[in-house]
Amino acid sequence: MTDMTIIAPAKMVKPRTSSQLRRGALALFMVPLLALPGCVSIGAGGEPPSALLTLRAANSIADNAELSTKNGTPLVVSLPNTPRLLDGIRVPVQVNDTSIAYVQQAFWADKPSRLFLALLKESLSAQTNRLVLSADEGTAAYALQLSGTLAEFGYDADSGRAVATYDALLRAADGSVSSRRFRATAPVSAVEPGLVGEALNDAANSIAADVGAWVKGQI
Numbered sequence: 001m002t003d004m005t006i007i008a009p010a011k012m013v014k015p016r017t018s019s020q021l022r023r024g025a026l027a028l029f030m031v032p033l034l035a036l037p038g039c040v041s042i043g044a045g046g047e048p049p050s051a052l053l054t055l056r057a058a059n060s061i062a063d064n065a066e067l068s069t070k071n072g073t074p075l076v077v078s079l080p081n082t083p084r085l086l087d088g089i090r091v092p093v094q095v096n097d098t099s100i101a102y103v104q105q106a107f108w109a110d111k112p113s114r115l116f117l118a119l120l121k122e123s124l125s126a127q128t129n130r131l132v133l134s135a136d137e138g139t140a141a142y143a144l145q146l147s148g149t150l151a152e153f154g155y156d157a158d159s160g161r162a163v164a165t166y167d168a169l170l171r172a173a174d175g176s177v178s179s180r181r182f183r184a185t186a187p188v189s190a191v192e193p194g195l196v197g198e199a200l201n202d203a204a205n206s207i208a209a210d211v212g213a214w215v216k217g218q219i
Contacts, residue, residue, distance in 0.1 A: 052109040053091070053197035057122035058205040059212070067131045073173065073219065074131040077121055078147040080113045080166065085154075087111065091196055092154035094163075103155060106193035112153045116166075120208050127212035128219065145171040146215065152183075153204075155196050161185040162199035166207050170218055180214055182207045 061067070085092050091106040108115060117134065124146075125132040133143075152165035165183045172178075184206035186199035 049105045049107045049193070051193070052089075052107055053193060053200075054109045055115045055119045055201050055204050057119045057126070057208065059123045059126040059209065061122060061125050067125060067129065069131060072128075072130050073142060073144055074133060075124060075128065075144045075146060075215065076133050076135055076137075077117065077124065078135040078145070079117050080148050080150040082111075082113045082150050082153075086113065086150060091193070091200070093191075094154060094156045094158070096158065103191060103193060103196050106196055113150055116150055116153070116204055119204055120211065123205065123208035124212050124215060127209070128216055130219075142173045144173065144215070144218070146211075147171075153200060155188060155191065155199075156185075157191075159185070161187055162196060162203050164200060164203035164207055166211070168211060168214070170215065172218065178218065182210050182214075184210075 085100065089108040089111060091103040091108070093101045093103055095101050121132045121134065124130070135147075146168060148166055148168040150164075150166055152163050154163060155161075156163045163183075163185050165181065167181050168179065170178045170180075184203040186202040186206070188196055188199045
């Protein structure tokens with residue numbers, strides 16, 4: 001299983017408001033109904049996590065490697081769009097077709113879209129040996145431009161697997177556009193923050209490898 005970095009945050013405890021206390025009470029009441037005791041929660045109440053989750057690219061740029069436009073057409077990668085469910089640092093659980101919960105004490109160090117973008121850039125640079133920039137670093141007209149939506153990035157209770165889906169759009173310098181959906185899953189042995197994080201890291205790297213192969217085929 002791919003390495004995953006865990007960052008220990010500073011301890012901060014804030015007094016909870018009455019609305020937070022009500023949400024915490026709701027979480028204690030709802031979790032048993034989800035048939036996942038001790039694994040998921042509803043709401044944002046509770047103690048701060050002991051660690052934060054992040055992503056690490058399996059394919060990384062070699063030390064002292066120099067990448068420039070001399071290597072070929074650069075690639076500009078945009079921050080993925082996300083549904084509102086992923087516009088935060090919680091790890092969602094798809095309980096069933098109509099119910100969503102969260103993995104208890106599982107928090108990302110940043111929004112999943114930003115973590116995924118960093119992993120994707122690193123992996124694409126390593127696979128293509130091309131200069132890879134984020135959209136705020138450069139949008140040269142001659143560059144390949146990759147954008148997309150991180151549609152899923154969480155745990156599926158029914159299958160017991162971490163699930164990631166990235167809908168990609170690649171625009172070439174000549175204006176032609178290609179799109180493709182990338183989906184990956186990884187098994188989770190127990191619904192615990194570290195194990196779910198590792199599985200999502202594996203799924204993200206699997207997608208990054210597939211995206212890299214797709215982009216290389218378009219260069």
